[in-house]
Amino acid sequence: MQKILSGVQVKELDSQHLKLSGQSSHELMETASKAFVKWFLDQGFSSDLPIQIACGAGNNGGDGLAIGRLLSALSYEVIIFKCFDSKDSLSEDALLNFNKLPESIQIVDFENLRFVEKGILIDAFLGVGLKGELRPDAIKIIQKLNDYQGTVISIDVPSGLPSDIVLKGEAVKADFTVSFAFPKLSLILPEHAEYVGELVVLKIGLVEEAFMDLDSTFYYLETLDVPPLHTVFNRFSYKGDMGKVLLVGGSPGKMGALILCAKSALRTGSGLVTCHMEDSERVIVQTAVPEAMASWGLIPNPEFYDAVGIGPGWGTENRARLFRQFLQDFKKPIVIDADGLNLLSRNPDLLPLVPKNSILTPHIGEFTRLVGSAENHLERLKMAKGFAVENELILVLKGANTVISLPDGRQVINSSGNKYMATGGSGDVLTGMLTSYLGMGYFPENAALCGVFHHGLAGEIASKSKRRSMIASDIIAAIPETYIQLNIS
Numbered sequence: 001m002q003k004i005l006s007g008v009q010v011k012e013l014d015s016q017h018l019k020l021s022g023q024s025s026h027e028l029m030e031t032a033s034k035a036f037v038k039w040f041l042d043q044g045f046s047s048d049l050p051i052q053i054a055c056g057a058g059n060n061g062g063d064g065l066a067i068g069r070l071l072s073a074l075s076y077e078v079i080i081f082k083c084f085d086s087k088d089s090l091s092e093d094a095l096l097n098f099n100k101l102p103e104s105i106q107i108v109d110f111e112n113l114r115f116v117e118k119g120i121l122i123d124a125f126l127g128v129g130l131k132g133e134l135r136p137d138a139i140k141i142i143q144k145l146n147d148y149q150g151t152v153i154s155i156d157v158p159s160g161l162p163s164d165i166v167l168k169g170e171a172v173k174a175d176f177t178v179s180f181a182f183p184k185l186s187l188i189l190p191e192h193a194e195y196v197g198e199l200v201v202l203k204i205g206l207v208e209e210a211f212m213d214l215d216s217t218f219y220y221l222e223t224l225d226v227p228p229l230h231t232v233f234n235r236f237s238y239k240g241d242m243g244k245v246l247l248v249g250g251s252p253g254k255m256g257a258l259i260l261c262a263k264s265a266l267r268t269g270s271g272l273v274t275c276h277m278e279d280s281e282r283v284i285v286q287t288a289v290p291e292a293m294a295s296w297g298l299i300p301n302p303e304f305y306d307a308v309g310i311g312p313g314w315g316t317e318n319r320a321r322l323f324r325q326f327l328q329d330f331k332k333p334i335v336i337d338a339d340g341l342n343l344l345s346r347n348p349d350l351l352p353l354v355p356k357n358s359i360l361t362p363h364i365g366e367f368t369r370l371v372g373s374a375e376n377h378l379e380r381l382k383m384a385k386g387f388a389v390e391n392e393l394i395l396v397l398k399g400a401n402t403v404i405s406l407p408d409g410r411q412v413i414n415s416s417g418n419k420y421m422a423t424g425g426s427g428d429v430l431t432g433m434l435t436s437y438l439g440m441g442y443f444p445e446n447a448a449l450c451g452v453f454h455h456g457l458a459g460e461i462a463s464k465s466k467r468r469s470m471i472a473s474d475i476i477a478a479i480p481e482t483y484i485q486l487n488i489s
């Protein structure tokens with residue numbers, strides 16, 4: 001998995017990479033700019049209007065200048081807005097790229113800027129080299145860039161946004177942020193959603209060893225990381241190998257949660273799924289999910305099951321005793337969601353009974369009740385790490401970028417998924433997937449990473465044709481396609 005470094009570490013990373021690869025810093029800037037242009041072309045942005053690029057004096061501006069030259073060579077009309085005083089203030093590589101600009105590119109001083117309406121503005125003013133508070137002249141530039149009504153694409157980070165902390169002042173509000181090598185930590189904070197827009201991360205060929213000596217506990221989970229985490233089943237596998245899972249949840253009026261969870265576990269690959277609920281509700285499950293078995297009353301012989309998921313739609317009234325009894329009997333890692341988490345918050349004495357390496361899946365509200373309130377998301381991530389380490393549990397903090405905190409202190413940020421997944425029942429689907437992987441015998445860490453990633457990918461696939469109409473059942477229907485896309489048998 002790709003390490004996520006701080007803004008100041010990027011300089012060290014670059015020099016390590018240049019030393020190990022033999023590349024020059026100018027070549028690296030060219031590689032990054034080419035990666036951007038390839039992405040830009042793949043998006044099919046219209047080429048009728050000039051592409052406007054606001055360039056600063058540092059290497060972020062250098063990227064903008066190189067991108068301008070590359071787009072111009074592809075017959076785009078390009079206008080550069082100079083967000084610097086003179087050529088003397090340019091960084092070495094920015095200057096090199098400035099001198100390589102063809103004459104066909106218009107260069108406009110920022111004071112004389114007039115936007116081309118409804119077009120594209122590329123923001124290459126400030127990147128990870130921003131230090132301290134913005135100077136007044138930079139604030140003015142950012143305010144002006146934010147007046148633009150067309151599509152804004154920020155290079156590496158929206159200008160003005162610090163890489164690793166929560167923003168206090170002004171920053172560019174982008175529609176897309178195209179970050180290089182890894183997402184800078186601040187790009188995944190919910191506080192910055194309106195600045196970052198859609199986040200894209202592009203590989204720029206940095207050698208892996210360059211990351212080795214740089215400390216970070218944050219990692220980025222990407223498509224290529226996922227297939228090796230999966231267990232391969234052979235032709236002698238039978239439904240028992242695929243896992244016997246028990247899903248405990250549902251209550252009158254909330255049976256949908258348990259049903260979605262069961263369907264999701266089955267689609268993820270579970271061999272045998274049993275739903276445990278109140279006696280009065282069993283007909284609903286038996287009718288809605290004929291592939292699942294039903295049980296009611298006391299939780300039957302829990303040792304029979306390979307994995308248990310507990311909580312979706314369960315309710316909290318009169319559940320604590322049953323939960324305690326279950327936790328005393330069942331010693332394998334489990335998945336706890338929704339009302340299972342609420343029960344833990346209300347009965348803190350249950351927490352030590354939760355088997356080590358169990359997977360807890362709170363959204364921010366459930367997290368606040370369970371772990372405590374935080375001033376901002378960075379503080380919340382710190383608390384999540386402390387909770388996971390102290391209790392030896394895996395904490396999956398759900399959100400636009402779900403963060404998986406592991407008992408060894410690593411925190412993994414998921415890259416899959418999109419805004420359309422914020423729909424009722426999406427979390428129940430995730431619980432079904434996680435429990436299913438535990439039931440198939442995956443190590444809890446791998447179950448958490450695979451479950452979270454496939455869930456996000458299924459959401460991406462389903463939303464292609466559904467957009468805001470997507471419902472949780474569409475996510476379940478897209479699970480098979482995730483295996484096809486990742487080539488998992």
Ligand SMILES: NC(=O)C1=CN([C@@H]2O[C@H](COP(=O)(O)OP(=O)(O)OC[C@H]3O[C@@H](n4cnc5c(N)ncnc54)[C@H](OP(=O)(O)O)[C@@H]3O)[C@@H](O)[C@H]2O)[C@H](O)CC1
Pocket residue numbers: 010013014028029032056057058059060061062063091125126127128129130131132133134135138155156157180181
């Ligand atoms: N490995 C990679 O990911 C690569 C990334 N690249 C790009 O390079 C930038 C980082 O470039 P760097 O030159 O280090 O810094 P920036 O361009 O982001 O910023 C420097 C300019 O910002 C001015 N600055 C700094 N602080 C302030 C402030 N508080 N207010 C206003 N202006 C500020 C600074 O001015 P000075 O007068 O202080 O020097 C500079 O003008 C990264 O983000 C990527 O886009 C490489 O292209 C390839 C490798």
Ligand SMILES: [K+]
Pocket residue numbers: 060123124125126127154155156157158159
């Ligand atoms: K920028």
